[in-house]
Structure formats: structure tokens, C-alpha cells
Amino acid sequence: MIGDTVSNENVPELQSIWDEARAAVEQHDYDRAIEIYRYILIRYSDNPIAVEYANxxxxxxxxxxxKLDxxxxxxxxxIxxxxxxxxxxxxxxxxYSIEKRWNKAMSEFEKALEKDPxxxxxxxxxxxxxxxxxDVARGLACLEEANRLQSGSVNIMTDLAVAYLSSLNVHKAIAYTEKAVLIDPTNAVAxxxxxxIRRFNME
Structure with a gap:
């Protein structure tokens, strides 16, 4: 989730509400969590920090x-x-990435990196x-740099594996996939x- 609980200074009810919402999310009771956050938007509409976090x-x-919309x-x-x-x-x-709106996605990721390079x-x-x-070459370069910055990330390794497989670099695709599976054998994406890769090698 986004981060820690919002400051509840002068609003003693808020802490228990955030805790209840967090518990609902941890239990995958998303309907209940949505209900709580929508309540916060109404009940604390004059508290910009609460509204920011709830949104x-x-x-x-x-x-x-x-539910992308x-x-x-x-x-x-x-924002x-x-x-x-x-x-x-x-x-x-x-x-935006899920929607394949790549230019918009790049713009937002660049804004995130400006704040946290x-x-x-x-x-x-x-x-x-x-x-x-x-832009295959630049994309792969960014993914390789991401892997250097966050060594051990299964998500980054699987992205690299898919990208290299799509680029017909099967050797690197196998190497990154094997590393990802070694770190997290139960990871569904890996x-x-x-x-x-196995299907590709059989063709």
C-alpha cells in the first residue's frame, strides 16, 4: 500500500479508522476497505491530508x-x-502501462524518478x-540499470527475461528467469x- 497512516492530530477517530481499513486490505476484504476510505472522503472532506491519503x-x-478508470x-x-x-x-x-498508453506512462515514471532518482x-x-x-535498446538499458539499483528484485528480473526473450536473446532470458525462480520458486510470473522459454525452445 501507499505508506504509513496519515497524521491524525486533533482527529482521534482517524487512527482507528485507518487501522480498520489497513486490516481489511491485509485480509483482502477490498469491498470493506473501499467503504471505509469512501467514508473518510465524506466525513473528513475538510481535512486535505486525510482526503489525499484516502484517494x-x-x-x-x-x-x-x-478497475482502472x-x-x-x-x-x-x-496527485x-x-x-x-x-x-x-x-x-x-x-x-497507463496496463492500458498500453506508453507515452503517458513514461511521463509519470519520469516524474516519479525526478523525486526519487x-x-x-x-x-x-x-x-x-x-x-x-x-525503443528496445534504451528500454533494456533502463531495466538493466534498475536491476543494478535493486538487485534481487524478481519483478525486474522477469521483465528483463520477457524483454530478452522477445528480442530473441534466449540465453539472457534463461539466465534472468533462473535467477528469479531461485529467489522465489513460487512466483507465478517467473x-x-x-x-x-520452454515453449520457445521447443519450436
Missing amino acids: AYLGDIFLTLR AAEKHIKKA RLKPEEPRYHYILGFI GNGEYLRGLGWAIYSSG QDVLRM
Whole structure:
């Protein structure tokens, strides 16, 4: 999720509400979490920090549920309240990536990296968007740099594996997939990539 609980100074009820919402998310009871955050938007509409966080959490939840229109609407509201928060731009970039709106995705990931230039996950998002837009060499370079910044990230390794497999560099695709599976043998994405490579080698 986005981060720690919002400051509840002078609003003693808020802490228990945030805790309840967080517990709902941890239990994957997203309907209950959405209900709580929407309550916060109404009950504390005059508290900009509470409104910012509630919108950000809603954006994150709706992204998880792949309800992209709702996710975009809420994360944009959070960005309007706190445009300097890199995580919000990352979420919006992720939404645009799922929708294959690569130019918009790149713009948001770049904004996130301006605020947090050493973040490997943000660079992964940018690298994948660049690669998917057709700039293969620059996209791979970004993904490799992301891997250096965040060594051991299964997500980055699987992106690299898919990208190299698509570029017909099977040797590197296998190397990154094997590393990812070694780190997390139960990772579904890594297992999917491994199956893709096996099918590719059989053709």
C-alpha cells in the first residue's frame, strides 16, 4: 500500500479508522476497505491530508482490482493534493502501462524518478514502458540499470527475461528467469516466463 497512516492530530477517530481499513486490505476484504476510505472522503472532506491519503489508497486498491478508470480518478485526486509524492506518479504510470498508453506512462515514471532518482522499481516501470513503446535498446538499458539499483528484485528480473526473450536473446532470458525462480520458486510470473522459454525452445 501507499505508506504509513496519515497524521491524525486533533482527529482521534482517524487512527482507528485507518487501522480498520489497513486490516481489511491485509485480509483482502477490498469491498470493506473501499467503504471505509469512501467514508473518510465524506466525513473528513475538510481535512486535505486525510482526503489525499484516502484517494491514494483507493487508487491503489482499484489498481489491484484492475478497475482502472476508478484507480486513475482517485490517484489523480491524490496527485492534485500532493504532486511531489513520487509513489502517486508511479501508480498512475502503472495504470497507463496496463492500458498500453506508453507515452503517458513514461511521463509519470519520469516524474516519479525526478523525486526519487535511485528507485529501482520506478526505473523498472520506465524501462518497461520505453521497451514496449518500441525503443528496445534504451528500454533494456533502463531495466538493466534498475536491476543494478535493486538487485534481487524478481519483478525486474522477469521483465528483463520477457524483454530478452522477445528480442530473441534466449540465453539472457534463461539466465534472468533462473535467477528469479531461485529467489522465489513460487512466483507465478517467473514460472510463466519459464514456461514461455520452454515453449520457445521447443519450436
